[in-house]
Amino acid sequence: MEHFEAAPYDDWQHTKETLHRFVQIVGKVRLAASVRRNHWWNVPFHLTASGITTRPMGFDPTFAIDFDFIDHRAIVQNTDGRxxxxxxxxxxxxxxxxxxxxxxxxxxxxxxxxxxxDAHPFDLPDAGRAFADDTEHDAYDPVAVSRYWRVLSDVNLVLEEFSGRFSGKTSPVHHFWHTFDIAATRFSDVVVPHTAESDPVTREAYSREVISVGFWFGDPSYPAPAWYAYTSPEPEGLADEPLPGSAQWLDRGASHLAVLSYDATRESGDPRAAALEFLQAAYEAGARRAGWDIERYACVDGVTAAIL
Known part of the structure; x- marks a missing residue:
């Protein structure tokens, strides 16, 4: 098996657009049937050995929906065997x-x-059209989807390793169905006030200071797979902080996104090490500017129990 294989956006754009909507449909089931957790951690998918899962949800019955990207099926099952x-x-x-x-x-x-x-897409160009009426998106290349799954699996393990280097509050590594990215978020104890104009999703997701890192497969605004990181609220001067290699700060108007192309890490000779270097640099940039205690929360290989 080739790790960190190429995943050009143009090669599977139409398949990705269809799959994204499949995933959003199931994600909306998860949103409706799962028990609420802080920062919406109940909503994203988690990875399995063959795809992604909602995890068990509901209660009567308890059921789960798994995407199998090897056999290319969605499996719907409950705990009584149906x-x-x-x-x-x-x-x-x-x-x-x-x-x-x-x-x-x-x-x-x-x-x-x-x-x-009557569900509709979330934050996609056809958000005004119900899924039930969408016969336009019907491209599904199994080869491309299996490749997406293999890349997602490699990226997941990098993010798991990165998460093990922080002993504070950290989200699971999870795959968001609304934005089709995979991410892990670190939190400080600083409460972030929001006005009544903030939507409930934003208020809950960013109720504390966060530094979030992740990976996405590209979209029309950035048509290439890439690693990313951001700090919210963004501290002054963040974009002046150095980033390794060809990584750069993208100006998003009200904030900046640290970005390193996936291809740059593939070409480095050691994609895992290059990605971890970028993620660590972007985290430290945000943590320094936001005044986090970097040393206090540093963690080596997921171990916090010091020997006296």
């Missing part, structure tokens, strides 16, 4: 949505099905 399988190949968004509704009803979760009957 199981349904929905094909990913050859589906439009509308047909996948319809098949998922049937699968949820079959395993005894009609309320979960009802929660997405």
């Amino acid at each position: 199981r349904a399988s929905v094909a990913l190949v050859g589906q439009s968004v509308a047909s996948f949505h319809g098949d998922l509704l049937e699968a949820l009803r079959f395993i005894g979760a009609p309320e979960a099905a009802e929660s997405i009957v």
Whole structure:
């Protein structure tokens, strides 16, 4: 198996657009059926040995939905053994949505099905069109999706290793269905006040100072896979901090995003080390500027128990 293989955005753009909507449909089931956790940690997907999972949710019944990117199916199953399988190949968004509704009803979760009957994409160009009406997005290249999964798996392990270097409050490494990225977030104890104009998603996600790192597969505004990091609220002078190699600060108007292209790490000879160097530099830049105690929260190989 080749690790950190190439994943050009242009090679699978249309497949990615279809898969993103499949994932959003299932993500909205997770949002409706899971128990709320701080910072919306209940909502993203986690990785498995063959794809991504919602994890168990609901209560009567308890059920989960797993994407299998080896056999290219969505598996819907509950804890009493009822199981349904929905094909990913050859589906439009509308047909996948319809098949998922049937699968949820079959395993005894009609309320979960009802929660997405009229669901729409989140923050995508066709947000005004219901999934049930989307016959436009129907591209699904199994080879490209399997490659996405393998890259996601490699990236996940890098982010897990990076997370082990911090002993403070840290999110799980999780795959967000709304933005189709994978991320891990570090928190300080500083409360961030929000005005009534802030939407509830933003208020909860950024209720504390955070430094978030992650990876995304590209989009029309940045058509290439890349590692990223940001600090919120952004401290003054953050973009003046140095970053390693070809990494740069992208100006997003009200804030800056540290970005290192995935291809740059692949070409370095040691993609894992190059990515970790970038993530650490971006974290330290934000932590210094925000006044975090970097030494206090430093952690070697996930060990915090010192020997006296």
